[in-house]
Amino acid sequence: QLQLVESGGGSVQAGGSLRLSCQVSTSIYASRCMGWFRQVPGKEREGVAVIYLPIHSTVYADSVKGRFTLSQDNAKNTMYLQMNSLKPEDTAMYYCAAGRWTGYSSCTLAGESGLDYWGQGTQVTVSS
DSSP states (O other): OOEEEOOEEEEEEOOEEEEEEEEESGGGOOOOOEEEEEETTSSSOEEEEEEEEETTTEEOTTTTTTEEEEEEEETTEEEEEEOOOOGGGGOOEEEEEEEESOGGGGTTTTTTGGGGEEEOOOEEEEEE
16 A cells, blocks of 8 residues: 655745655655645645656646646655745645556546545645
8 A cells, every 4th residue: 555645835925935745655666657736625626746757757737837846756755846936826735646557648737536545735825
């Protein structure tokens, strides 16, 4: 059973930075697809960034391109989301997710259904 634990959320002012971490209970490469999603109460969960690990292909939501960076440390079994130039509209609960058998075409920002494992979430609050 693969387990994901997020950390690193908090409260920052607009323009600030945070780095989220997702600790994986196995090797990161036990999964084909991993990603970060976020949700605001009353709204649908949206994809922020996903990576198809066999070819290190990463996709970002337009709203975060140039500000957020997804990376991983294989030795630490950890995936990160570096968030810079944060805006109030980035305020949300952020979730890490993984899919062990997700195919390339299913590893998308809209591909929640293809992801088998989810963390408990970490809250990010950006004040203006």
